[in-house]
Amino acid sequence: MRGKRARIILVAVVVVLAAVAWAPVPIAEHFADGPGGAEIGRARVDRGWEFVYQAVRLSRDARLGTDEQALDTARQVWAGPPALARSVDLVYTDGPFEVPVPAGGQQPAPGRGVAVPGSRLAWAVEGTTFDGRTPRGVRQMIGLLDYRSGRVAWDIRDGA
Numbered sequence: 001m002r003g004k005r006a007r008i009i010l011v012a013v014v015v016v017l018a019a020v021a022w023a024p025v026p027i028a029e030h031f032a033d034g035p036g037g038a039e040i041g042r043a044r045v046d047r048g049w050e051f052v053y054q055a056v057r058l059s060r061d062a063r064l065g066t067d068e069q070a071l072d073t074a075r076q077v078w079a080g081p082p083a084l085a086r087s088v089d090l091v092y093t094d095g096p097f098e099v100p101v102p103a104g105g106q107q108p109a110p111g112r113g114v115a116v117p118g119s120r121l122a123w124a125v126e127g128t129t130f131d132g133r134t135p136r137g138v139r140q141m142i143g144l145l146d147y148r149s150g151r152v153a154w155d156i157r158d159g160a
Contacts, residue, residue: 024048031055034089035124035141036097036115051092054120063150070123070145081130082157083142088123090147099154105129105140108156115154118146122153129156 025042028051032038040047064070067088074085096116099108106129107113125143128135144154 021045022048024052027051028092031090031092031121034091035100035144036091036093036117036122038092038094038120054092058119058121058148062148064123064145064147067123069150070125070147073145073150074123074125074127074143077145077152077155078125078127078142081133083127083129084135085125085127085142086139087126088145089126091122091124093117093120093122099141099156102138102140104136104138106136106138106156112154112156115141115144117144118151118153119148121147123147 022045025040025045025048028038028048029040029042031051032040038047038051040051059065064073067090070088070090071085074088078085096114099113099115101107123145124141125145126139127142128137128139129142130136140156142156143152145151146153
């Protein structure tokens, strides 16, 4: 009976350790599920822990550490025509990525179709673009704010 109990405890410990080791993966996948999101993969425990490392590192003294701060900044930068900020989404990225444009959305300015994040965490800004003074009615990515510095990393507008 004693040996059976020890095996059950050993199996339980192994299962708990495996669950703890894998826990960051679904969290990282959540933050990578957005424009330019990093490739995580369910079986890549190392990528989940890399996300934890990057999140802790970049969170120190981050200018846009909350979605309220990021949305306030986005609403100041994209305050109206030609683009109006509506929401922000924290995204864990792997580096430069092609900006998605939904059907009926505005194409980025020529040569501006690739966003280059300043770090692994960025706020994707979603909003509305305008035809002159009339809103298009299509929500799309209009900007990217760096999580740590608070700077605009990408802007849909000309010359930005």
